[in-house]
Amino acid sequence: MFWNKDRETMSRKEIENLQVELLKEKIEYAYNNVPFYKKKFDDFGIDKSSIKTIEDIRKLPFTTKNDFRDNYPFGLFATDMKQIVRIHSSSGTTGKPTVVGYTKNDLETWTNLIARIAKAAGVTDEDIVHIAFGYGLFTGGFGLHYGLEKIGAAIVPASSGNTKRQIMLIKDYGATVLVCTPSYALHIAEVAKESGIDIEKDLKLRIGMFGAEPWSDQMRKKIEAELNIKAYDNYGLSEIMGPGFSGECEEQNGMHIAEDNFIAEIINPETDKPVKEGEYGELVITTLTKEALPVFRYRTRDITKISTKPCSCGRTLAKMSKPIGRTDDMLIIRGVNVFPSQIEEVLFNIEGISPHYQIVVDRKGALDVATVMVEANANLFFDEMKKQKQFLDNINYELKSALGIDVSVKLVEPHSIERSMGKAKRIIDNRKF
């Protein structure tokens, strides 16, 4: 099913022509409205006449998360606050949050792009959609909400938390579509079974739209079997809009990119040069329609590949594969982005802590469990259990405030964390996606 069939089935040539036109417009727009880009484009000697073919985008400089941070909060905005109607931001766990703004038109675009991926996944106006993404600064909840509402589905904005209650709502309100992270979907299946729910008989779910964290095809099969649904992946990041950048069609083998709104490139993260089509590399995104916050060549740090081969669904939009990793050491734990440096910051604020630590991530059942192993020493050891527990609880609390998720600290004996000659091995990720 299509939402904007004309847009979703343009010829590759039409897509490219449209992208070149929009890119030129946006370069001029950003030059005139964002001092940061004016300077950057001047430094690189770029104006709209520099762009003749789509390949010319490579002349533009990259934008990174640091650029967002350096221009915190609104320095990259291209419009007055009067035109801005919504602000979202990252959890801000690595220092200052990444702030993004939307004009009325931006929200309209976003809504339509979500409607597009929902239609591609087979959602209709007859569906009852249970959204278990957190509603708030995170783009997942509100993003999916308005797009699904737009196609006429009935939305249950359950937000996150209290799994038993979520299951009760899914059952009693007869939800047919579930929106959440893939790991939470598995958790729902587990808890439902434990509470004696016969998923096939008691629940009416038929479609899942899952995103915000990496997951594998094996996990998809498991979710589909456990919840008796078809599970579709979608991708996006707040810096370029949020979810809706790409989503899967019924083929379930790649996410169609909204190329009429974005240009996607895959580059070798070390040489910054483009890779051949079908090869893995870092996804770099340029927005073509954003008004409040145009972004050029944003380094997503996600490793994926892109294919423009025709798809049986009829869409001509290129497809990206599930991201298989990151170019940095970011971890996604229960849908939340976590950098080891944040954990380090908390730990190193604790007096007497040893510099040897390691983050171990496991998947227990369907949920991610992160444990921070810290080598104990006399400063961290109290002869009294009460004080020892209190000390550990305090660190746990600090970590939770910094990261936004529960992480537990475990004291281990000296020298039990492997020493490496080069870069310390900080992360042990035992999860199988």
Next chain:
Amino acid sequence: MNIQDYKITQISVFIENKKGRFYNVTKTMKDAGVNIRAMSLADTMDFGILRFVVDKPKEAYDALMDSDFIIKKNEVLAIAVKDESGGLSELLNTISNLDLNIEYMYTFVNALENKAVMLFKFEEIDEAIEKLLTANEELLKEEFFRKI
């Protein structure tokens, strides 16, 4: 009365809940020729705190330090309790009436004839010694642990 005489050195060791960790501690003590007189283990899922009183605290401390164990030295009191029904209850009643705070306690068996010995970690050790002696409780001196 010298209250220092009643302060008994206790050594606490941090141990991870892993196979063989407890053994390693006892092995280190054995190699140092130290005899463990009284011992307790407080444990959680992840780690344990092993506390003990030995005949040669200094040797024990140095040996554990040398083997890179994480240890703490503390002072506890040893109080004799009547080895009969109500013996401990009576003692705890006294402690409560004296308004002393116990951080933890554990038993030390086979110490005296007809009496058991309990080891107590009090918040304020000096105050505890004075009050308990005034209340005529039987405190054992440190030298007691050196002999036997």
